[in-house]
Amino acid sequence: MMTSLSDTRLTSLRALLKDENLNGLIIPHSDEYQNEYPPDYTRRLAWLTGFTGSAGTAIVLTDQAAIFSDGRYTTQLQQQVNTSYWHCLHNGNTPPATWLAHNAPTNSLIGYDPRLTSTADLAPYKAINTITLVPTPYNFIDKLWTQRPKAPMMPAFIHPLDYAGENSEKKRKHLAQNLVHQGLEATIISDSASIAWLLNIRGNDIPCTPVVLAFALLYANASVDLFLPVEKISPDVRTWLGNDVRIFSPGTLESRLARFAHKNIGVDPHNSVWFHQTLTHYGAHVVDFPDPCLIAKAHKNPIEQEGMRRAHLYDGIALCRFLHWLETKNYHTTEIAATEQLMAFRAEQSDYVEDSFPPISGSGPNGAIIHYHATPHHYRTLEPNELYLIDSGGQYRQGTTDVTRTLWTGPEAPSDTLKNIFTRVLKGNLTLARTRFPVGTSGSALDVLARAALWEIGLDYDHGTGHGVGSFLSVHEGPARISKTPHTAMLEEGMVLSNEPGFYQPDSYGIRLETLMLVKPASSSALSPESHRQFLEFETLTLVPFDRKLINPTLLGADNLQALNIYHDRVMASIGPHLPPETKNWLQNACAPLTLT
Numbered sequence: 001m002m003t004s005l006s007d008t009r010l011t012s013l014r015a016l017l018k019d020e021n022l023n024g025l026i027i028p029h030s031d032e033y034q035n036e037y038p039p040d041y042t043r044r045l046a047w048l049t050g051f052t053g054s055a056g057t058a059i060v061l062t063d064q065a066a067i068f069s070d071g072r073y074t075t076q077l078q079q080q081v082n083t084s085y086w087h088c089l090h091n092g093n094t095p096p097a098t099w100l101a102h103n104a105p106t107n108s109l110i111g112y113d114p115r116l117t118s119t120a121d122l123a124p125y126k127a128i129n130t131i132t133l134v135p136t137p138y139n140f141i142d143k144l145w146t147q148r149p150k151a152p153m154m155p156a157f158i159h160p161l162d163y164a165g166e167n168s169e170k171k172r173k174h175l176a177q178n179l180v181h182q183g184l185e186a187t188i189i190s191d192s193a194s195i196a197w198l199l200n201i202r203g204n205d206i207p208c209t210p211v212v213l214a215f216a217l218l219y220a221n222a223s224v225d226l227f228l229p230v231e232k233i234s235p236d237v238r239t240w241l242g243n244d245v246r247i248f249s250p251g252t253l254e255s256r257l258a259r260f261a262h263k264n265i266g267v268d269p270h271n272s273v274w275f276h277q278t279l280t281h282y283g284a285h286v287v288d289f290p291d292p293c294l295i296a297k298a299h300k301n302p303i304e305q306e307g308m309r310r311a312h313l314y315d316g317i318a319l320c321r322f323l324h325w326l327e328t329k330n331y332h333t334t335e336i337a338a339t340e341q342l343m344a345f346r347a348e349q350s351d352y353v354e355d356s357f358p359p360i361s362g363s364g365p366n367g368a369i370i371h372y373h374a375t376p377h378h379y380r381t382l383e384p385n386e387l388y389l390i391d392s393g394g395q396y397r398q399g400t401t402d403v404t405r406t407l408w409t410g411p412e413a414p415s416d417t418l419k420n421i422f423t424r425v426l427k428g429n430l431t432l433a434r435t436r437f438p439v440g441t442s443g444s445a446l447d448v449l450a451r452a453a454l455w456e457i458g459l460d461y462d463h464g465t466g467h468g469v470g471s472f473l474s475v476h477e478g479p480a481r482i483s484k485t486p487h488t489a490m491l492e493e494g495m496v497l498s499n500e501p502g503f504y505q506p507d508s509y510g511i512r513l514e515t516l517m518l519v520k521p522a523s524s525s526a527l528s529p530e531s532h533r534q535f536l537e538f539e540t541l542t543l544v545p546f547d548r549k550l551i552n553p554t555l556l557g558a559d560n561l562q563a564l565n566i567y568h569d570r571v572m573a574s575i576g577p578h579l580p581p582e583t584k585n586w587l588q589n590a591c592a593p594l595t596l597t
Helices: 005-019 044-049 071-080 096-103 119-126 140-144 168-181 192-199 235-241 250-260 273-281 293-298 302-328 335-347 364-368 416-433 443-455 558-578 581-590
Strands: 024-028 057-061 065-069 087-090 108-112 131-135 186-189 215-219 224-227 245-248 264-267 285-288 352-355 360-363 387-392 394-396 403-408 466-468 477-482 496-499 502-505 509-512 515-521 535-540
Touching: 005 024, 005 044, 005 057, 005 140, 024 044, 024 096, 044 057, 044 140, 057 096, 065 071, 065 096, 071 087, 096 119, 108 119, 119 131, 119 273, 168 192, 168 215, 168 293, 186 192, 192 215, 192 224, 192 293, 215 250, 224 250, 235 245, 245 250, 250 273, 264 273, 273 285, 293 477, 302 335, 302 394, 302 403, 302 515, 302 558, 302 581, 335 352, 335 360, 335 387, 360 364, 364 387, 364 502, 364 509, 387 509, 403 416, 403 509, 416 443, 416 496, 416 502, 416 509, 416 515, 416 535, 416 558, 443 477, 477 496, 558 581
Parallel strands: 024 108, 065 087, 108 131, 186 264, 224 245, 264 285
Antiparallel strands: 024 057, 057 065, 186 215, 215 224, 352 394, 360 387, 387 403, 466 477, 466 496, 496 515, 502 509, 515 535
């Protein structure tokens, strides 16, 4: 439970709203770059509420306040937010705009920061006809946040062609053709990961995501205006970018946008609404135009694909050493000590840079918190005969990893009930991984494959099955995903997605099994001669064994059991030669074939 500090901050904010003649305020989790993991100086939602999850929205009215997040954070909201002052709500069951429509008095003036709110996110609030939305001239939280951290000033660095696989000029010319086709003078890019991919640069402005915070204008002639503090660009990066990339300080952005009067310019609806409002103010013709980098970035080229395989080899070595370490310690460790040891194993691998997200190390009941984060003030010691869930990933120069394994600490055997549920989660993972599907299939069409075995006994999980993953970029990358959400993007060759079904018993345990998969053309030998359509399939990139102690081979079934044994053979063949003898022997036992008898 939070202290009265949250009440003090809420009271101060309400006083400021009164001074500004507003009846309420919308506070998003995002920053002006729409980052999932924003830098510390932009973590306004956390400062106000105490909630540190990667997705959320708060609404403050004069007499009540609410905070919303998704199913990953239901428990975390209750733990971090003072429920004496905040309603904690699931945004799938109660969308923020719905709550506001029911709770804001008629004719309320509701403020929002246009630099932090996207056009798409603002749309449901605009549909409420009983309130008036008011763009605020400054950010109210920033005015109250007296000890706000400074903005990061880390320099950008080169992402060489040995890893990128395609030079920036070729990327820019390819994307610019679409601008010409659409009759656009330019388009705005506010996603720092898109800018990093487009210009083949990386940075250290955000922990776990190697990007430099910036905005960009991509022109129809394939040139770029790049907006960031000029001191972040060293002479060697300046040379790398070339003459067609012009560097401007962030303070010049509005004056550059003013040059588009009477011209067509593309703006992604997921960009800050400030861009749309500013361009309209200066007389530009604003056209809804998705970030042109998203699809191109998601399609990993052959060099990036091979880099992802290499990164997962390194990661598999580190994870297998870690799993062996856990067993040699008989799981006598803490959630924090375990992640520190895993990080140490990763740090010994070639081209390792950092974690790809804060690790989720949850033992027993903490495993049921989908995005649990152990801290020095809140952590558990692993105990005998319980489940331990470890979800982590690494950023390597060649690629990005994300893997989850759930383990039984022993020494007694797990219950049949646990084995039943674990095996059904594993069955979902294996079934999805070995699925072939026609070109044009969306992730929503495949989601049921990962859930069906759980649905058979009335169980489910409250998160998506899979998300896109970047190449030495964001561990959560659009536009493709695998989830119940309808109208998801099509799965296309070269995309990398996670495969992570799970089940969570509140206050007891959590199970999640995650591997990363590369979309590739289906083997022609596997297709019927009568097939006249192109088909795709997955290549599993992750190379880490599943805990055999928790598997019921009979329930898994012959086809999935065969797939599991083939996978474990591949793990042994790939990882084994890189391990010391004792760990190699452990891996051989961990990958030993299972049979139906």
